[in-house]
Amino acid sequence: MDFYFGLIQIIGVHTLLGLSAYCVLLTGQVSLAQAGFFAIGAYVAGMLTVIAQWPLVPALGVSALVAGATACAVGFPALRVKGLMLVVATVAFGEAVRLFFFNFTYQVQAGNIRLGPHGGEGFRQIRYFPENGWTTLDVMLFIWAVVALVMAGLWWLNRSRAGAVLRAVGEDELAAQSTGINITAVKISAMTVGGVIAGIGGGIFAHYTTHIEHVQFGVVLATFAIAYPILGGLSNVFGTLLAVIFIQGFLIEGLRFMGDWRNLLFGGLIVLAMNVRPRGLLDAGAMLALKRLFFSRKERSDA
Amino acid sequence: MDLLDLIDAVQSVADGVLFGATYALLGIGFTLIFGVMHKLNLSYAAASIGAAYASLLILAGIEAPAIFVFLMAAVAGGVIGGLVYLIAFKFIPLANPLATLMSTVGLLLLIDEIIVHSTAGVPLNYPALFSDVIIPMGPFNLRGDLIFVFALGCVCMVVLLLLLYRTKLGLATRAVSQQPIASELCGISITHVNVLTFVLTGVVGGIAGAMTGAAIGMLSPLLSLPLTVKGLIVTVIGGLGSIPGAIIAGLVVGGLENFFQFFRGVSERDLYIMLLLFAFLIFRPGGIFPTTAGRD
């Protein structure tokens, strides 16, 4: 069972990563900086629990704040540009964050070993979970409590006026602007929320992998962050979740029985999925079909 | 800083500028596709490296001269370019830029993994032209092979510009890139133009892949990701859709890399480049040669 619990943990953390990109994508912008915010969250939370001996939850809170503040600060200049320029600008920012941690060393002596991030060699022994006797199940439940909270928050946001505003900006900036929406404020808010979510995700990531190093937070992770919501569809938060299950659960773990073919299928099936469902696995059409399936009786009675 | 240091610094930057010619070639490909389709093809650098690998298959059979291998890389590049269009663009509606972005990411992973599967990820030797030629210029030395790459980049640029501005195909390409619907009404087949653009950029990519392999002396799947990032940077700095811009940006990025390498060391080199790039994009979002046509 532990294997499935572990897999569900991974799915949870990657869902957080995907949702952080989802927020920004809603405004029509592609940001590859999410891996950078994720890295900031990971290092901050890791340092707080290992060096400062904080409990996990406040550490995650601080990592969310720091990553959110960074996202906000980056959002101001970065969101002046859009489209491909923003993609490249955010790649540059994400890489700059990664390279910062590549050069970042802050270690303290603890007994006969030294703890803390050590430049290119990474930051090892972030063992909050096992040291406090958390079982795999406990960790999984904790992660999913966080994921559920975030998803519920975004679901609510989506259905509120704020969600409509986000989508309005995403669909047509000019039209949104002419209805009196402050585009910059909207985009920066989305970026900040995305940063907060990535910060929490990164904080958890550091703790369940126990070791973090700069290479983990490169362009590949940033690409996956946007891959989840795009692959899943932007119509709601469950698309991202479905895409994470598709990639982490099916393409990576589920296809193991294919042996060597698994690696080839990985890229190939992503291409195929985009060809078959260009608006994402769970697009508006699929949602409608689902709704009809579950609420058909009610609709009929209403009518 | 004494004289010797200064000479070394200049030499370093000069080497970087010359090596930047390979970035420039890649930048041209990215920029062409973006210019015509207004879409990003993230698999481009991987496909270019893939074309260079494919050309090595020739060498496995017969002992061919380097120039022949490069030609084969160009041909393979063209074929792969056409395939990329078919697999990642043809069937995805134009209104979904995010979908093609993702499909090309998938293709990038696929191409990488195909290379890894056929070579076990082991670096392979790649032939070079003029690799033993060193041109002395006062206290400086210029690498013959890189000058060849640079010259080839310029030739590519001239040929492409001639193609774009002096031929019917070029006219059609530009028409499609500016007003797709109007050009379709004029009887231009958009699919046709798109396929041709992809084949053409594929040929440029094949040459770029071969030149990169020749300049390093080796091919490895390790190359595809950094080259993708660098190709993007060059495209954006040069100004989207601008071929001369891509060339200048390629050389500038190459030179800056070695500049920071020389003065700040390897750990901080890329950090400064990224910060510089970030600032550049914010303050001059149009790139070196911003496109004047105010399309959408």
Place this chain on the structure above:
Amino acid sequence: MRNLTVAFAALLAGMTLSVSEDAFAQERTVKITGFGAKSGVVRVFGINSEAAMKAGAEEINKTGGVTLGDGTKAKLTVEFLDDRCNAEEGISVVRRIASTDAFVAVGPTCSNVAESLFGILQKKAGDATDSGLQFPIIADVAAKGGLAKISEWSFRNVPSEFEMYKSLFAWVKSQHPNLKTIYGGVEKDFAHSNATFGVMKSQAETNGFQIAGSAEWLLNDTTFSTQVREMKRANADIVAISAHPFTTCGVLKEMERQGVKPKLLIGLTSSSSIETLQGCAKQAEGIIIPTSFAPVTPEAKKAAESVAKFGGSADLHSAAAYEIMFILKDVIQQQKIMAKPDTVQADRVKMRQGLAGLKETMGLLGKVGRTADREAIKPFLYVHAKGGSWQVLHKPSS
């Protein structure tokens, strides 16, 4: 809608299938599961390790297999899983293995995966307050120094680069007393190369060499002119490069271009593989590398042939995987491991104790010592590239 249901069903089936496949152990075979990178640029390591494990298992089975705790004989089978050199996937793979009735796993390839993996294991065996995984893992490739001390459940059979370079520099000093200065080169963003470079530097200094400077580059760098020019100016007698084949070759080619010809070249252990020769045999001519494997003894020759038969090549990394199969056989017999579904946890504890209790194992080049922090002290020799192949240069007596 139907499509979606089908997709879900396929997904669930796939996930279940791949675990339960071997849950019912067939009578009297013991499956040893290895894991490592079989995707991406490090794929060759996974291929070699898998081939070596299979070769080792075949060798053991030929001589009757392994005697289990209840006296019955069992054959060894090998399964190898890919972790894509990714920490999360490595953890997933080990949890998957730990959910079967396996009592040990062999791997991983990448040090960054090993770091995370050993971190999720219980730190001190028997510590009830530590909820880490209680599953012994023995690493064959992950080479970064000092990894096994992370957990009492983690073991390694990788050569100690510290001992190797210590001996190498002392030997160089005695053989070439006229060489005075040394220039280093390091792949800065690769933890293993970087850590080993520290070892090289300190050992060179200990042996009285003067460090003339060092050049740094990154794992996927493509141009080395600046670094090599500094190297040229330093004009050192020896150049020591701590990098993997791709950049080692890149630097060597640039050195040739700029006419840098040191009197002696020293390379990183991991570059003593066939990859370096495929990439740049001409430029690598003469490079000296300490390695814990070369087909010099009859056993080593046989192992190399047998690994080749399974589609891999025997080098210092895969030879370790080959040896591990024999170590496991010995521990299974000595600890009377039952290998039955209902004795899994006890078998794992026994396996851990057995591995921890080893003072010495038999390696392909001779006796391998085991240290208290679960690392190996392996015999080694120096090879150099000569005429497109690796040839033994010297075998230290110790």
